[in-house]
């Protein structure tokens with residue numbers, strides 16, 4: 110795996126949080142890929158928030 114990135118959601122809010130989870134922007138269950146363009150580095154709280162916000166119940170986390 111590449112160097113540990115920062116959480117992209119926190120970065121947007123001016124916070125620097127090490128990312129420890131990878132979020133699939135388009136879930137694999139909906140045809141998403143493991144391509145870099147479909148991946149987002151997130152910390153656990155942001156990942157949970159985004160997953161809830163998207164109504165993502167695919168169990169990919």
Ligand SMILES: [Zn+2]
Nearest residue numbers: 116119152155
């Ligand atoms: Zn975060």
